[in-house]
Amino acid sequence: MIGPALCLDLTRLLSRVGRGQLTGVDRVERAYADWVLETDTDPRFLVRSSRGYILFGVEGARAFLNALDGKSDWPPPDLLSRLTGKSDLLRHRAEALLRRHAIARCLHANLFRLLSQHLREDTTYLNVGHSNLSEDCLRAFRANPDVQVAVLLHDAIPLDHPEFSRPEIPGHFHKMLTASQDHANLIICNSEDTRRQLVRHMSPDMAFVTAHLGLPDRVEKEPLSLGLDPDTPRFVCLGTIEPRKNHQLLLDVWAMLPESGRPHLHIVGQRGWASEEFFQRLDTHPLRGTAIFEHSDLSDGQVRTLLEGSHGLLFPTLAEGFGYPPLEAARLGVLPICSDLPVLRETVNDCAVYLDPQDAYSWLETIKKRSGDRLADEMLPAAKLPTWQAHFDTVSEALQKARAGDMV
Structure with a gap:
């Protein structure tokens, strides 16, 4: 296993509050949250909120994830939410919850100072959701001694197929890759195909590792309100x-x-x-x-x-x-x-x-x-399914090598 000091960015999940079922990328960040809580006895979590950065620990993460999973309600809006006139939005009730559990908070321009005061020795910052993946954020982490940055990139589609993105996305994505190239110690790829595409857009000297994503736990079947015709395929x-x-x-x-x-x-x-x-x-x-x-x-x-x-x-x-x-x-x-x-x-x-x-x-x-x-x-071929255990084993080993400078 890697060292105990982990800091996971949960900005992606915060942005999804109140927006329906989680997407594939959302589920990856959610799986990483569980892994960090299992791996590190005293982890840190970071979100970029509408009013600045919030750094929090186990208690805040568990409260946030429980509400996200529907196991508890989001709290009433706090004073800051009411003053900004956004207290009726679920995302801002989620931000109120995280402020309640904050280890530290700061305005966007003061992230380096917050991190230098509250990061533990040999921290690994993980960004796996394509959110808050900016030059300012990654530079603030790398400016702190002994901090390493690992970024999971899910694809290069906005650059390879700009026709499938909103007009502003390819430029934003290019900035995201540039920030990752300039400041990340390790790029995690979800497939070898993604790795091949990313190498075309980034320096070949970057440290890459491929780790197939795991599947979420199988859920129990639930009844459908719509009627399914059993006689129609x-x-x-x-x-x-x-x-x-x-x-x-x-x-x-x-x-x-x-x-x-x-x-x-x-x-x-x-x-x-x-x-x-x-x-x-x-x-x-x-x-x-x-x-x-x-x-x-x-x-x-x-x-x-x-x-x-x-x-x-x-x-x-x-x-x-x-x-x-x-x-x-x-x-x-x-x-x-x-x-x-x-x-x-x-x-x-x-x-x-x-x-x-x-x-x-x-x-x-x-x-x-x-x-x-x-x-x-019919008898379908038995699927060899990827697991989160295998993913995190691969990532853990790669993070160790990256910190030791052994990644090729």
């Missing part, structure tokens, strides 16, 4: 609705499927950024409500119920850094039908069907054939 598409996820292809396919025997398509995920034209098409699609269904607020247990018994998970993504949904489906014995991307072949291996995400005909024919399969008779 169903497919599930899981993920934020945005251009990169290529939902457009599935709408094209469902329009081409013959009416007789047409399966049901369940699109599960919150609406992200996308063209209004696509949302208009989804909202007015003639099959909406009869063969195409959209779900934006299902719990993890309800998603499991929807996936189990389905004829497949559809994942026609055009670019991915890791890709959780196919692995989650494979764990449940559900066949993933995926885009033929190097990262998905790396993580899902031979447990999926791979198709060209631009070839609607191949998806049409595969879905037609799959709809006629009898699930009770």
Whole structure:
């Protein structure tokens, strides 16, 4: 194991309070929070709040995570929240909770002073959520003696595929990579494919380590309020609705499927950024409500119920850094039908069907054939699933080597 002095940035999770189910990147930061609490007897946590930085310890972290998980309520707003006129927002009630448990607080410009006064010897700062990953923040940590910085980068999609990002994101992402290159001792990659893409944009002299992400604990099934027709095959598409996820292809396919025997398509995920034209098409699609269904607020247990018994998970993504949904489906014995991307072949291996995400005909024919399969008779390949234990073992060893200067 690494040394005991860990400081984990939880800004990403703070930003998600009140915004629905956690995304894949959110779940990674959540897993790291549990690991830090298990690994370090006296850890530190940092968030960049709307009114400055907050540094807190075990008590504050457990209170924050319990409320985030729905095990307790967020507290009433404090005076600062009321003075800023934002007391009705859940995020600002979360900030009030963290201020209550603060070891120290400071304005944004005074982070170095706060860290120099309150960081322990040989601290490792971990930023794993692509939030608060700025030049000012990383420089403040590295300016403190004996502090090392480790950053988990999930992909290079904003630079490799700017068409899948909002206009301002590629420039911001470039600054984030530059800050990481200038100040990080270690770059953690979620896949070898991500590592290959990042090396193209960063110095080859950086210390990289690849550690596949683990899957969250399996949740219990929960009942669905919607009725599932047991006599009609169903497919599930899981993920934020945005251009990169290529939902457009599935709408094209469902329009081409013959009416007789047409399966049901369940699109599960919150609406992200996308063209209004696509949302208009989804909202007015003639099959909406009869063969195409959209779900934006299902719990993890309800998603499991929807996936189990389905004829497949559809994942026609055009670019991915890791890709959780196919692995989650494979764990449940559900066949993933995926885009033929190097990262998905790396993580899902031979447990999926791979198709060209631009070839609607191949998806049409595969879905037609799959709809006629009898699930009770099939035996899918056993999936070799990544674990968080293996991830953290790899990261721990890499952090030790980075501190000793032994990373290649």
